[in-house]
Amino acid sequence: MPIVSEEYKEEKKEQILDSAFECFAKKGFQTATMDDIVAHSGMSKGAIYNYFSSKEEIYLDLLTRATDKNFVQYNKHFAKHRTASSKMDYLFNAYLSANPIDRNRLEYIVVFYEFNLHSTRDPDLLKQLHDRKRKLVSLVNDIIQEGQEQGEFKQDLASELYAERFWTIIDGVNLHAVYDDFPYYDVLRELKDMYLQELKSE
Amino acid sequence: MPIVSEEYKEEKKEQILDSAFECFAKKGFQTATMDDIVAHSGMSKGAIYNYFSSKEEIYLDLLTRATDKNFVQYNKHFAKHRTASSKMDYLFNAYLSANPIDRNRLEYIVVFYEFNLHSTRDPDLLKQLHDRKRKLVSLVNDIIQEGQEQGEFKQDLASELYAERFWTIIDGVNLHAVYDDFPYYDVLRELKDMYLQELKSE
Amino acid sequence: MPIVSEEYKEEKKEQILDSAFECFAKKGFQTATMDDIVAHSGMSKGAIYNYFSSKEEIYLDLLTRATDKNFVQYNKHFAKHRTASSKMDYLFNAYLSANPIDRNRLEYIVVFYEFNLHSTRDPDLLKQLHDRKRKLVSLVNDIIQEGQEQGEFKQDLASELYAERFWTIIDGVNLHAVYDDFPYYDVLRELKDMYLQELKSE
Amino acid sequence: MPIVSEEYKEEKKEQILDSAFECFAKKGFQTATMDDIVAHSGMSKGAIYNYFSSKEEIYLDLLTRATDKNFVQYNKHFAKHRTASSKMDYLFNAYLSANPIDRNRLEYIVVFYEFNLHSTRDPDLLKQLHDRKRKLVSLVNDIIQEGQEQGEFKQDLASELYAERFWTIIDGVNLHAVYDDFPYYDVLRELKDMYLQELKSE
DNA sequence: TATGAATGAGGGTTCATTCAT
């Protein structure tokens, strides 16, 4: 079988990551075992270790990819939007349109935030976390500044601080999504209105 | 025929919980071992198992107590405040006055949110989490309704939804506190202003 | 059972070391598994790890103890001997009287020399090996110099070099003891005669 | 209908053995992995298994060849020497002229003696070891007997025992060569003198 | 109550060998 295409290998990696994600989602990173991933993926243990050198690496790759995918998606969409307002709208809507009680989404949220908290204890991971956070804040900050330049948004607003506020809100809402009676949509929409109202010039 | 008093036992339990908290904070629940707790507490393993029947129980007790302490504290303080406004103020200030870069506080945040996410996977724990959440929402909801009745706050506001929004904001801010460059104070204050402005009658 | 005397613990350690030795003897350090040692000792795996933190540590302790025991034995016996000659005699006889086809002795030899060769690849172990070697050479060197001072031995002899020669011979003979048809006794006796003859003043 | 010539195959085998030796030298037989050999040789895993059926077989072949090469070399050289004395001289000099601190030589020594000790535990290997030893002893025994017949050496000397003594010395010296401060040359020369002096007729 | 030695299932990882291509 050997001498196999890069795509084949990439596909295998994805397969492993998919299985790993489900296992981490179901049990958490620490509690999920390599045997779980083996069982779920249907591969052999050795095969998995051919693609990833440790359970931790799988975890990292999983989260890095998710993050990267997000960024790519954002940037792709932003290209289609002309105004800063519509970009902000798009960002909010990305979360507003997410089905809050979708099993997969909840699992993703739990795994994702667990990873963030976990990273808190490892300087290397914390560094990555910071970088990612900075990029996210920049993403929004850029939009706000663009809006300010275009006269869409208030001029006298600390744009970076306001960008931070955006992610604070998003993370707050996401976190509460794990409560199945959380009025996700309503709360987020009101927060969106509140946020945009203050942002936009009267 | 208990040989030792209840107070003695309670004291011992607190001692264990303190040590356990530090261990969980430093390494996380899964990674911290009973041996860590033994070493930190200076007690013997058997002694600890006399007071708690498992590591999980320690974890649970720890978080339950923290939550309870919070409630007691809130209620104690609310008794001193006359108006709903001042109660809301107190709540926000409880978080505004917290030193966001205090090591202990950060550790507490991490352990606390990890526990929440962890609880997601266990129906019993999730139930507890829900109850706690409901109580927190009620706490704020009661204040808002009180304020509405007193004419302090807008009448046409969905009070419970607004209460949910409060905790969403708080959790968002708390979560971001783990980033050492997060402008915790500024973001929270602005969110507070935004929140209260909309709440109060013009 | 806990709170146990130091002797008890030392005894346990010895027990483990005994089992480990037999396993290493039978299969070699790398090939012998912790499960082998567990099975042979009749203890649980955890128990063994309570006394030694790794398989390597067991190996090291085993060899260190053997070496130390040897030194103690030598020094104890030297105290009884008055002349340098009789000390040299004692040393040679220690090896001459060893039963060359004794199973235990052969196993010991194999394990011991394997350890030496193994140590070659680890700077720390190599250092220990060197130290041990230096002590052994000193031991003989001291005797030779004592003999020279007393007029028993030739004056114009490089004592340290001659001490090195002693251990070279011993190790050579030991190594050959693994061949069951090796005329251990005869070869060693002749080498002894040859060695002492050149050492002693005419 | 072999596609490739025997020479080609032999060449490949040598290539593998060379790589294997370096790996075994660097890490030891047990610790060196097939992947190490693969990496070092630049061949594929499958290719190596086409030439050798197991790691053990590589090890065996390696050592057998080394031994055989030695014998061929000895016999080739002996053909050039007329007297038994000069043959003994040659043998000693083969070791005296070896650079005792040559990295390669030390590695060879370690691998070689490790193999001997390893063989101790496998009846088949032990048999091979014995045969080799017997051949080595015969080699020297023949020389001594030749010398005795020619009147070069003492008549009343147990030639085989004396041959055994030769290899005992050589192995002792070799073994000590792993200590970088071992006065290899001096010790061996003195042992040689001692050995030959007793061998030769006065 | 307190002690800490003992237990042993189970964890992550390795690696000689196989075999489809």
Place this chain on the structure above:
DNA sequence: AATGAATGAACCCTCATTCAT
């Protein structure tokens, strides 16, 4: 003949929990 991905038994070690003292 050559490739290297796949296999899975086996390895060393951990650790929550138990229990004799």
